[in-house]
Amino acid sequence: MPTLRALECLVAVLDAGSITExxxxxxxxxxxxxxxxxxxxxxLGTPVLERLPRGVRPTAVGRAVLADARAALAAAERVVRTGRAVAGGGAGTLRIACAESMTAGLLAPVLRAWHRHRPGVLITLTETTSADALVAALEAGEADVAVGPRPSRRSGHEEAVGREEIVLALATDHPLATRASVPITDLAGLPVVHYHPDNGLGGWLDEVAAEHGTVLDAVMRTKQAATAAELAAAGLGVALVPTTALTRTFAGALRRLKPAPHRDVVTFIVTPSDSLVRRFRSDVRHRGITVPAALLDKLS
Incomplete structure (x- = not known):
């Protein structure tokens, strides 16, 4: 197969009309x-140039391959430009898998900054309700980076983002709303807006409650943490919700639990050498787990 250098020489000779030039x-x-x-x-098995007393000119074969030679060189230049742009964080495609409860609170500010400063990067987002589903997306080659709670099985390269607190969401006129905090044991017998079995958060919360001798009584179930919070605010029960799933406009009441449950939030990747993935991961780490002031006011 011809080398790009050989094609470059052919194009240069025919453009200059002279080997010397x-x-x-x-x-x-x-x-x-x-x-x-x-x-x-x-x-090629045949000459591409005809040597003349003064200069050169292409043979029939030389003329026939010239356009393709130019196209090959142009394509090679695009490869270099694209590779450098992606390496510099200015182009490419980034596929993100994220726990649904963390999209608004953790990822949205990072994605907004990337859209503003890196408009050439196409981002696709897949939301899941299970940390193990995030691992599966990585292993299947469907995602480049995953963001969520620490999965039950490790995969790839993991990096801590921070710890998120689980708080109690409820209607503003709920009797528990008058308290500064609520012991987990006091949830026994209360109607709880709980989580669908597909959402790993539900099983984990059941384990946390069981450690304190409490069973969560599900009055209804949903796959989405943000939906659970809104249903609780509407008076359908109480909900245990990660702070990352809450927006600053949440209309219900929030109370801390005693003891306060926390879970680790991590990013994990398969290819640490990918510069675009490294940049995004670094931005998520620097963003960290933050709680809007409006929600802190509700918890104070």
């Missing part, structure tokens, strides 16, 4: 350029 343009010696042309002719 082409060699000067490419900063090659004439023997080196002639060697490249010779290698191309051996590959």
């Amino acid at each position: 082409a060699a000067a343009r490419l900063h090659l010696s004439q023997p080196a350029l002639s060697h490249q042309i010779g290698a191309l002719e051996r590959e």
Whole structure:
């Protein structure tokens, strides 16, 4: 197969009409350029240039391959430009898998900054309700980076983002709303807006409650943490909700639990050498787990 260097020499010679001029343009010696042309002719099995007393001109084969040679060089230049742009964080496609409860509170500010400063990067987002589903997306090659609670099984390279608190969401006129905090044991017998079995948060919360001798009584179930919070605010029960799933406009009441449950939030990737993934992961880490002031006011 012809090398790009050989094709570059052919194009340069035919553009210049002279081996001497082409060699000067490419900063090659004439023997080196002639060697490249010779290698191309051996590959094709026929001459591409006709040597004249003063200069050169293409043979029929030389004319036939010239357009494709230019196209190959142009494509190679695009490869370099694209690769450098992606390496610099200015282009490419980034596929993110995220726990649904963390999209608004954790990822949205980072995604907004990337959209503003890196408009050439196409981002696709897949939300899941299970940390193990995030691992599966990575292993299946469907995502480049995953953000969520620490999964039950490790996969790839994991990096801590922070810890998120689980709080109690409820209607503003709920009897528990008068308290500064609520012991987990006091949830026994209360109607709870709980989580669908597909949402790993539900099983984990059941384990946390069981550690304190309490069973959560599900009055209804949903797959979405943000939905659970809104249903609780509407008076359908109480809900245990990660702070990352709450927005600053949440209309219900929030109370801390005693003891306060926390869970680790991590990013995990398969290819740590990918510069675009590294940049995004770094931005998520620097963002960290933050709680809007409006929600802190509700918890104070």
